[in-house]
Amino acid sequence: MRQLVILGGGYGGTMIVHELFKGGIPADVRVVLVDRLPFQSLKTEYYALAAGTASDYELRVPYPHHEGLTMKYGEAASIDLDRRILYFADEAEEPLFYDQLVIALGCTDNYHNIPGAKEFSCSIQSFASVRESYMLLNNAKPYSKINIVGGGLSGVELAAELRESRPDLNIALIDRGARLLSAFPQKVSAYVTNWFHEHEVETRSHISITSLEQGVIHYEGGDIASDVTVWTAGIRPVELVQNLNVPKDRQGRVVINPYHQIPEYPEVFVCGDCASLPFAPSAQAAGSQGHQIAEVLTALWRGETPKLQPIKLRGTLGSLGKKAGFGLMGKTQVTGRVPRLLKSGVLWKSKHHWG
Ligand SMILES: Cc1cc2nc3c(=O)[nH]c(=O)nc-3n(C[C@H](O)[C@H](O)[C@H](O)COP(=O)(O)OP(=O)(O)OC[C@H]3O[C@@H](n4cnc5c(N)ncnc54)[C@H](O)[C@@H]3O)c2cc1C
Structure with a gap:
């Protein structure tokens, strides 16, 4: 055999x-x-579990059953x-x-050798680490300062979802580059930045982090107080x-x-x-x-x-909470409700793949 x-x-x-x-x-x-894990976990939705808008159970897909397939956990x-x-x-x-x-x-996660980054931030890269991040974010006291480090797709989706989940929190999205979503065209990035301004999520660019300690992020220009820091920077x-x-x-x-x-x-x-x-x-x-x-x-x-x-x-789609989204389909830029609906459709297909 x-x-x-x-x-x-x-x-x-x-x-x-x-x-x-x-x-x-x-x-x-x-x-x-x-x-x-004894099930497939839908990683593209980890931001929703961390923010508290999707349950653990909703992100699990049973593995297929086949004669000739052996599962080993x-x-x-x-x-x-x-x-x-x-x-x-x-x-x-x-x-x-x-x-x-x-x-x-x-x-x-890639912590880029930044001292304290691993120890003093939480992660959304494994199912177990997302559960821990969920606890920290959802147990945070009213008006806590939440810093999400890294303005790529996963950081953006988490910041937006958390805003919808917890209107009280002071959320900031920090990036070392000049703008959010540097892999997307300028127009998409501007739409997303504007959405954050309208929804009172602070966006901070050109922040080059040098180290992290409990409750504080050090960067070249000063310090940022942080009750919970989430690492989405690589x-x-x-x-x-x-x-x-x-x-x-x-x-x-x-x-x-x-x-x-x-x-x-x-x-x-x-x-x-x-x-x-x-x-x-x-x-x-x-x-x-x-x-x-x-x-x-x-x-x-x-x-x-x-x-x-x-x-x-085919392209990439991102969500801004449950009602708005953004994306790039081939060379076509899409923003607003349509990409959000398309993204929900992709998720539905992932969940019903083996049915
Ligand atoms: C918040 C977030 C949003 C995202 N959104 C999108 C999106 O909109 N569109 C998109 O295309 N991509 C998105 N991605 C990226 C996408 O999730 C990954 O690129 C994709 O999951 C990679 O698939 P994979 O099969 O390589 O690994 P995974 O899907 O991560 O699967 C790896 C598997 O290996 C298992 N595993 C890992 N280590 C071990 C070990 N040591 N022993 C046993 N098992 C182990 C894990 O349990 C897991 O089941 C997103 C990612 C994140 C974090």
């Missing part, structure tokens, strides 16, 4: 499972999906690429041997991938060949936020790549040469 281990049941990993079983897998292949700790073994953090767990492996573990692949001794790009993502394999270890595929792709990490990119990895695996099992088309992404 040959064993395919899919490490990580997020947007990339579950797409691979779904596509593989749609086409049927060879009788001598066993597929094992490994995750620390545990915390992956390391991989021995030469011996093809996956080790778990709990040493009582038997290591898992693989013939083929997909690494789809997603990302974690991501990098999870620690297990950081520790892999293979070529990586400047963001620490694993360099892969056109079939999404590690060139020196063609039995190992890398998917989603862990993989060096020509676009920014996103659920859509992870899903599209997962689709292709399933195609490659199927072709290899049949002894065929995989034929892949270039990945084309």
